[in-house]
Amino acid sequence: MRMGEGRLQRYGLRFVALGYLAALLVIPVTIIFFRTFEDGLGPPLEAITSPDGQHAFWLTLVCVGIAVPLNTIFGVLAALVLVRQKFRGKAILNTIIDLPFAISPVVIGLALLLVYGRQGWLGPTLIDNGIQIIFSTPGMVLATIFVSLPFVVRETMPVLQEIGNEQEQAASTLGANGWQTFWRVTLPAIRWGVAYGVVLATARALGEFGAVSVVSGRISGETETLPLFVENEFTNFNLAGAYAAAIVLALLALVVLFSMNLFKRKETEA
Amino acid sequence: MAANDATVAAPPRVSLRSPFGGELLSRGVVTLWLSVIVLIPLAAVVEHSLQDGLGAFWEAIKEPEAVAAIKLTLITSLIITTINATMGTLIAWVLVRDEFRGKAIVNSLIDLPFALPTIVAGLTLLALYGPKSPIGANVAYTKAAIVLALLFVTLPFVVRAVQPVLIEVDREMEEAAASLGASRRRIFRSVLLPNLTPAIVAGCALAFARALGEYGSLVLITGNIPFDTQVASVYIFGRIESDAPTSAAAVSVFLLILSVVLLFALNLVSRWSSRHANG
Numbered sequence: 413m414r415m416g417e418g419r420l421q422r423y424g425l426r427f428v429a430l431g432y433l434a435a436l437l438v439i440p441v442t443i444i445f446f447r448t449f450e451d452g453l454g455p456p457l458e459a460i461t462s463p464d465g466q467h468a469f470w471l472t473l474v475c476v477g478i479a480v481p482l483n484t485i486f487g488v489l490a491a492l493v494l495v496r497q498k499f500r501g502k503a504i505l506n507t508i509i510d511l512p513f514a515i516s517p518v519v520i521g522l523a524l525l526l527v528y529g530r531q532g533w534l535g536p537t538l539i540d541n542g543i544q545i546i547f548s549t550p551g552m553v554l555a556t557i558f559v560s561l562p563f564v565v566r567e568t569m570p571v572l573q574e575i576g577n578e579q580e581q582a583a584s585t586l587g588a589n590g591w592q593t594f595w596r597v598t599l600p601a602i603r604w605g606v607a608y609g610v611v612l613a614t615a616r617a618l619g620e621f622g623a624v625s626v627v628s629g630r631i632s633g634e635t636e637t638l639p640l641f642v643e644n645e646f647t648n649f650n651l652a653g654a655y656a657a658a659i660v661l662a663l664l665a666l667v668v669l670f671s672m673n674l675f676k677r678k679e680t681e682a
Numbered sequence: 683m684a685a686n687d688a689t690v691a692a693p694p695r696v697s698l699r700s701p702f703g704g705e706l707l708s709r710g711v712v713t714l715w716l717s718v719i720v721l722i723p724l725a726a727v728v729e730h731s732l733q734d735g736l737g738a739f740w741e742a743i744k745e746p747e748a749v750a751a752i753k754l755t756l757i758t759s760l761i762i763t764t765i766n767a768t769m770g771t772l773i774a775w776v777l778v779r780d781e782f783r784g785k786a787i788v789n790s791l792i793d794l795p796f797a798l799p800t801i802v803a804g805l806t807l808l809a810l811y812g813p814k815s816p817i818g819a820n821v822a823y824t825k826a827a828i829v830l831a832l833l834f835v836t837l838p839f840v841v842r843a844v845q846p847v848l849i850e851v852d853r854e855m856e857e858a859a860a861s862l863g864a865s866r867r868r869i870f871r872s873v874l875l876p877n878l879t880p881a882i883v884a885g886c887a888l889a890f891a892r893a894l895g896e897y898g899s900l901v902l903i904t905g906n907i908p909f910d911t912q913v914a915s916v917y918i919f920g921r922i923e924s925d926a927p928t929s930a931a932a933v934s935v936f937l938l939i940l941s942v943v944l945l946f947a948l949n950l951v952s953r954w955s956s957r958h959a960n961g
Binding site: 426430508557612615620621625642666 | 705708709716721729775776788792794795796797802805806807809810811837866891895896897898901914915919927930934941942
């Protein structure tokens with residue numbers, strides 16, 4: 413800042429950083445928006461309102477609608493257990509929670525296949541009893557739960573650590589029972605952290621491709637979520653459909669991005 | 683808050699009734715959920731990979747197509763980790779130390795790859811760098827496409843790891859170094875970089891692990907050509923599709939061990955370097 417040379421360096425770095433982001437993120441995403449509406453609103457609208465497109469949209473919502481609430485309850489509970497309790501094996505439990513981050517989505521799909529599939533551990537028994545998990549919605553829900561499992565735990569734990577447990581103890585001393593303490597003291601204090609985790613989990617659940625792809629069998633109009641619909645349309649040379657579904661997902665991603673910023677700000681304000 | 687930590691560290695042990703029943707019960711529920719969702723399925727993969735003995739396990743991994751896929755995965759993951767270490771740190775620096783209009787927007791854009799579904803990421807990259815590229819830069823179905831897609835999905839890791847550290851860093855040391863006549867380069871290398879290294883390493887570890895297993899963003903753009911652009915996750919997918927789950931499981935376990943060991947090792951490195959930086 414003191415001399416011209418420093419300013420030049422600063423501009424150079426800014427140029428490189430912004431150029432990199434433009435080439436990698438901004439320009440490609442912008443082009444998709446243009447390509448989608450190249451021939452007007454008709455083709456993308458048609459693709460997205462087709463029976464298969466509609467079904468993919470609803471199936472995506474079903475997977476997210478089951479996986480995210482379950483992982484939110486689990487996440488808050490797990491965070492409470494890991495932060496507030498002392499027990500043997502805690503470090504191991506803590507590590508296992510991160511596993512879904514370190515594992516390839518395809519391996520996650522395979523894992524579910526090897527438990528619930530025809531050659532799996534439980535598959536034959538379940539299928540004999542008329543319960544179909546693989547190539548059907550339950551398998552896709554399980555895959556979605558697996559991949560979105562760590563987010564709420566990871567975002568809630570640091571907040572819980574930071575607030576300490578003095579207030580909880582005070583509430584407890586004043587005669588509040590466990591539920592009252594949780595609802596009136598703990599939850600209000602951690603809510604933005606939880607909300608941030610929920611948003612991240614939702615984003616991951618909405619967009620999951622690999623794991624869901626393996627267990628779904630990819631039957632159009634039956635076991636196809638929006639991301640699978642995008643791939644299917646693309647490989648069938650129906651670019652308008654692929655772009656249209658991609659736009660829907662991209663818009664949802666923008667909502668997610670907006671919420672992330674909002675919740676992060678609330679969290680730091682709190 | 684931080685000043686209070688020392689006194690908060692050892693609170694009087696009031697028996698706090700957990701809202702979810704006893705401590706043991708809540709612990710049990712968490713363990714059960716993790717077992718059903720994560721552990722049992724993963725155990726099934728390990729068991730299945732060893733179903734026909736260790737010999738068959740190695741045979742499955744030593745298959746030429748598998749070796750080529752694993753090699754390609756490792757090389758591309760290393761390349762993108764190196765690029766991320768540089769570009770991620772640079773972007774974090776610009777976002778923290780530089781001032782320009784629209785910085786807040788750029789800052790929130792960094793998270794876009796986390797929010798955007800991977801298949802959409804692949805599709806968007808194909809729009810700019812594919813056969814119909816408006817700038818004539820067609821890299822579709824080449825190894826460069828793999829690197830591009832991996833760079834897209836791993837962008838936030840290093841930036842988001844380095845940014846908070848850079849905000850916290852004490853600028854007095856840099857100013858002191860500058861007043862003693864150190865060049866900007868020198869200041870960066872001897873003063874700033876040692877402080878950032880643990881964060882860079884941590885971000886790189888996450889990026890590398892993510893790259894090892896990435897699938898969705900690669901499906902459309904790489905063409906999945908065996909011995910050329912087929913990465914490990916795509917190979918595993920192919921094995922599953924051709925009804926060879928044992929060989930798919932073997933490569934999966936190999937990948938699993940690799941990413942877990944690497945994460946662990948890099949974790950140790952970052953712990954060591956942070957101790958070193960403070961010592």
